[in-house]
Amino acid sequence: MTDTLERTNEETDLRTVVELDRPWITLVWNDPVNEMTYVTWVFKTYFGFSPAEARKRMLQVHTEGKAVVATGPREEMERHVYAMHGYGLWATLQKDDE
Amino acid sequence: MKRIKITPAGVRLTLNEAEAETLASVAEQLADLLGGVEGRIGDPALERLLPDGYRDNSVDAEEFRHYTQTDLVDEKVAAARTIVDALSARTDRSKGTVRVVLGPTDAIAWLRSINDIRLALAARLGIVDENFRPEGDDESYNFAIYVWLGQLQFVLLHAVDR
Secondary structure (H helix, E strand, O other), X not given: OHHHHHHHHHHHHHHHHHHHHOXXXXXXXXXXXXXXXXHHHHHHHHHOOOHHHHHHHHXXXXXXXXXXXXXXXXXXXXXXXXXXXXHOOEEEEEEOOO | OOOEEEEOOEEEEEEEHHHHHXXXXXXXXXXXXXXXXXXXXXXXXXXXXXOOOOOOOHHHHHHHHHHHHHHHHHHHHHHHHHHHHHHHOOOEEEOOEEEEEEOHHHHHHHHHHHHXXXXXXXHHXXXXXXXXXXXXXXXXXXXXXXXXXXXXXXXXXXXXXX
């Protein structure tokens, strides 16, 4: 009986740890206003992406409707979302659901 | 008229009088719109300029807004003022043209604020995709400004992003 309870507790703890470790992501969403060249420039300027990488993510936003542009702790993702809103890009953060 | 020239002092932008007046006017309107954010809940232009940071979670979205909105508004108003100030302080004014020289920081403020003005205009016009066609004089006028600002942003971006 004691054994079972201890094991259950361990499993719960592990699940909590996994939950806490799940990273957050910054998503940029497609919109009909922002020009492709501008979005690419923002990705290069702010995130330091190479021109090829910036263009790839921009095209992903354009064709798939959204792209993940950053992964990490929640506070960091909030800073990125704030910065994207400063540039006029439509960004949100959420827990990585994959 | 050469629109853009790279000079040692920065990017030199040449506008005609009408363009300069229009740009100063819409930048001023953007600053006014953002300055009145508290009393204008539900305004589509403000909703686009100051979007939610979280989807499908109104509690987190509200908290994020609570902690960030004032700074974001201040940033955007300051960028709009950069445009207004540069155009009113213009030094070289001859033959109906207006010239401003933008250092790196100002050029980026211009790019960001021109983008904000386009977002606000698009929200007012109800642009939801690339097939938008304006109806009536007012819409046509505003849409022409919207398109022109896109071109201005493009040439400015090309000069900054070298």
